[in-house]
Amino acid sequence: MVSIELDPVLAAAEALRLAGRWDVALTLLAVAEATSDADRLALTMAAAETEVDASFWREGVDPRGALDRAAALLDTAAAGHDGEAALAETGWRLDYLRMRGDYNAALHARDVSAGVALDDWAERLRASAPDSRLAGWAAFFGGVIADNLLSAPAIAHERYIFARSAAETSGDELLESYALRHLGDHAHTAGDLDQARAAWERSTSSRERLGFVPGTVAQRLNLAELRLADGDGPGAAALAADVARAVRAMSLPAGLASAADEVAARARETR
Numbered sequence: 001m002v003s004i005e006l007d008p009v010l011a012a013a014e015a016l017r018l019a020g021r022w023d024v025a026l027t028l029l030a031v032a033e034a035t036s037d038a039d040r041l042a043l044t045m046a047a048a049e050t051e052v053d054a055s056f057w058r059e060g061v062d063p064r065g066a067l068d069r070a071a072a073l074l075d076t077a078a079a080g081h082d083g084e085a086a087l088a089e090t091g092w093r094l095d096y097l098r099m100r101g102d103y104n105a106a107l108h109a110r111d112v113s114a115g116v117a118l119d120d121w122a123e124r125l126r127a128s129a130p131d132s133r134l135a136g137w138a139a140f141f142g143g144v145i146a147d148n149l150l151s152a153p154a155i156a157h158e159r160y161i162f163a164r165s166a167a168e169t170s171g172d173e174l175l176e177s178y179a180l181r182h183l184g185d186h187a188h189t190a191g192d193l194d195q196a197r198a199a200w201e202r203s204t205s206s207r208e209r210l211g212f213v214p215g216t217v218a219q220r221l222n223l224a225e226l227r228l229a230d231g232d233g234p235g236a237a238a239l240a241a242d243v244a245r246a247v248r249a250m251s252l253p254a255g256l257a258s259a260a261d262e263v264a265a266r267a268r269e270t271r
Contacts, residue, residue: 136166
């Protein structure tokens with residue numbers, strides 16, 4: 001085991017997770033030495049979050065084992081009544097990660113029948129969140145559940161607005177980038193290209209600044225769509241082709257590469 005301070009390990013793992021280097025992040029967390037039960041729980045929770053993230057971007061990743069390991073450590077800590085307030089927040093975060101993992105599985109399987117239960121789950125998490133920032137994260141995922149599993153865009157839009165407000169209040173730039181991406185989607189669908197552009201450009205710049213590589217790649221495809229709408233066929237085709245190459249290099253969802261190829265094909269037709 002490597003004997004180093006825990007905080008730098010967790011920070012490095014988070015940076016790797018954002019960069020889409022999930023396997024490397026998990027290796028780092030696995031070799032780090034835990035000198036206390038609290039450290040062991042923190043490392044295990046970080047690993048669970050990494051696997052949940054990976055399960056969104058890569059089909060076939062099942063985070064349930066990591067979540068179960070975190071639950072077992074949390075139960076052990078709770079039995080000792082060690083830091084009850086902190087453990088309560090960790091319990092909320094674990095429930096939130098389970099909700100996200102189940103949402104990812106339903107999304108990949110196109111299982112809309114799971115939507116109502118997941119929607120209720122996300123709303124319970126929003127109501128019970130330890131602070132406004134975490135309530136914003138729960139609201140955001142309630143939004144994508146409403147959008148993608150319930151076909152309820154009006155409800156989704158309200159939740160994205162809530163998430164954006166929570167992000168602005170708490171200074172959570174990553175949450176804001178997620179909310180803006182999806183608010184931009186709604187504006188684009190409504191035909192408001194100026195509002196979509198403002199939301200998507202701000203989301204993209206935040207993701208670039210944070211080192212959120214998969215999210216930046218996905219956002220660049222939206223910007224390619226805007227170039228196409230502006231009549232810039234060559235620019236749209238070049239950007240979409242770059243996105244497709246990045247998606248395949250990172251083994252991101254095949255559907256994202258197919259979408260990039262489709263945008264590039266439409267762009268070439270406009271030349």
